[in-house]
Amino acid sequence: MSNAFVIASDGVDPKLVPHRPLYTGAKIPGIGLGTFGSDRFSAEEIAQAVQDAIAVGYRQIDCASVYGNEHLIGLALRDVMAGGVPREELWITSKLWNDKHGEYDVIPSCEKSLKDLQLDYLDLYLVHWPFPNHHAPGVSADSRDPCAQPYIHEHFMKTWRQMEKLVERGLVRHIGTSNVTIPKLKLILRDAEIKPACNEMELHPHFQQPDLFRFVVNNGIVPIGYSPIGSPRRPNRDRTDADTVDIEDPVIVTIAQRLNVHPAVVCVKWAAQRGQVPIPFSIRREQYLSNLKCVVSDPLTDEEMQAIAGIDKNCRLIKGQVFLWQGARGWEDLWDVNGEITTR
Numbered sequence: 001m002s003n004a005f006v007i008a009s010d011g012v013d014p015k016l017v018p019h020r021p022l023y024t025g026a027k028i029p030g031i032g033l034g035t036f037g038s039d040r041f042s043a044e045e046i047a048q049a050v051q052d053a054i055a056v057g058y059r060q061i062d063c064a065s066v067y068g069n070e071h072l073i074g075l076a077l078r079d080v081m082a083g084g085v086p087r088e089e090l091w092i093t094s095k096l097w098n099d100k101h102g103e104y105d106v107i108p109s110c111e112k113s114l115k116d117l118q119l120d121y122l123d124l125y126l127v128h129w130p131f132p133n134h135h136a137p138g139v140s141a142d143s144r145d146p147c148a149q150p151y152i153h154e155h156f157m158k159t160w161r162q163m164e165k166l167v168e169r170g171l172v173r174h175i176g177t178s179n180v181t182i183p184k185l186k187l188i189l190r191d192a193e194i195k196p197a198c199n200e201m202e203l204h205p206h207f208q209q210p211d212l213f214r215f216v217v218n219n220g221i222v223p224i225g226y227s228p229i230g231s232p233r234r235p236n237r238d239r240t241d242a243d244t245v246d247i248e249d250p251v252i253v254t255i256a257q258r259l260n261v262h263p264a265v266v267c268v269k270w271a272a273q274r275g276q277v278p279i280p281f282s283i284r285r286e287q288y289l290s291n292l293k294c295v296v297s298d299p300l301t302d303e304e305m306q307a308i309a310g311i312d313k314n315c316r317l318i319k320g321q322v323f324l325w326q327g328a329r330g331w332e333d334l335w336d337v338n339g340e341i342t343t344r
C-alpha cells in the first residue's frame with residue numbers, strides 16, 4: 001500500500017511553489033520556514049510549527065545549531081517522513097555556529113546537526129557569520145566576546161575547506177555563506193574550490209541591499225532573504241531607536257488593503273517576486289499558511305513592485321553588535337560599509 005502524504009485540504013501543493021535553480025542543477029523551494037524563535041517561542045512550539053507547515057505544503061526549513069531546537073525539529077522531520085513525505089522533497093538548511101570555525105570543529109558540528117535533525121544529509125549548510133565571534137544566549141548588545149576578531153580571510157578559508165569536505169563526503173549537498181559583504185564574497189569566490197550556492201542575507205522592503213543582491217545573483221548564487229517581514233519580534237538586543245517598521249509603511253499597508261491580507265504577507269510576496277527566497281518565521285498556522293499561499297497567487301503589479309523598490313531605507317535591523325571585536329568602532333565595521341574589509 002502506498003504511504004503518500006496528503007496535504008491539508010486548505011494547504012498548497014508544493015509542486016506549485018516556484019523553485020529557484022542553483023548552479024548545481026538542484027532547485028531550492030522559493031519559500032522556507034524560519035526557525036529562530038527570537039528568544040520568545042519554545043523549541044517545542046517551533047518544532048510543532050515545522051511539522052504543521054510541512055503538512056500545509058512547506059518543503060524548505062531554515063535551521064541552525066544556535067537556535068537550540070534542531071533536536072526537536074528532527075523529531076518533526078522524522079514524523080513527516082514516516083507519514084510519507086519523501087526526503088528528496090524536503091530542503092533542509094542548517095548553519096555552522098561562530099564558535100565552531102576551527103578546522104577540527106566543522107565536520108563534528110555538521111554531524112551533530114545531522115544527528116539532531118535525524119537526517120543523512122543536509123541540502124544546504126551555511127557558515128552562519130564570517131567571524132569566529134560568539135556570545136552567550138540572550139546577552140545585551142554591549143556584551144563582547146574577549147577573543148573576538150575581525151574577518152581574517154585565511155582563517156575563513158580554513159573553515160571553508162572543511163565545508164568543502166562536507167560536500168565531498170556527501171554529508172551536505174550545497175554550502176553557502178551568510179552575513180557576508182561584497183568584498184568578502186569576492187575573496188571567497190576567488191579562493192573557493194566549491195563555490196557558495198546560496199547566500200543568506202537580511203532582506204526586507206526597508207533593507208533591500210540592491211548592490212549585494214545584484215552581486216550575488218550575477219555570480220550565480222541564490223539569495224535567501226532572512227527577516228523578510230522586518231523581524232517585528234526580534235530580541236531587544238537587535239533594536240535601536242532609528243529602526244523603521246516595514247509592516248507600517250504606507251506603501252505596504254495600501255497594497256495589503258487591496259489584497260485584503262496582513263502587511264507581513266505583502267513583504268513575503270514582494271520578496272519571492274523580486275527573486276530572493278524568503279524564510280519568514282511564524283508558529284501561527286494562519287500566518288505561515290498565508291505566507292505560503294501568497295507565493296502561488298496573482299503577482300503584485302509592476303507599479304506595486306516599483307513602489308516597493310522606492311521605499312528602501314537602508315535600515316539594517318540585525319546589526320550584529322555582539323560580534324564586534326576589541327577596538328572596533330561600531331557595528332558598521334562588520335558590514336564593510338566603505339567597500340573594503342575592516343581589518344582592525
Ligand SMILES: NC(=O)c1ccc[n+]([C@@H]2O[C@H](COP(=O)([O-])OP(=O)(O)OC[C@H]3O[C@@H](n4cnc5c(N)ncnc54)[C@H](OP(=O)(O)O)[C@@H]3O)[C@@H](O)[C@H]2O)c1
Nearest residue numbers: 034035036226227228229230231233262264280281282287
Ligand atoms: N542567517 C542569519 O544570520 C539569520 C538572521 C536572522 C534570521 N534568520 C532566519 O530568518 C528567519 C526569519 O526571520 P525573523 O524570524 O527574524 O523575522 P521575520 O520572519 O521577518 O518576522 C517574523 C515575525 O513576523 C510575524 N509574522 C509572520 N508572518 C506573519 C503574517 N502572515 N501576518 C502577520 N504577522 C506575521 C510574526 O509575529 P508574531 O509572532 O507576533 O505573530 C513572526 O514572529 C528566522 O526565523 C531564521 O530562520 C537568519
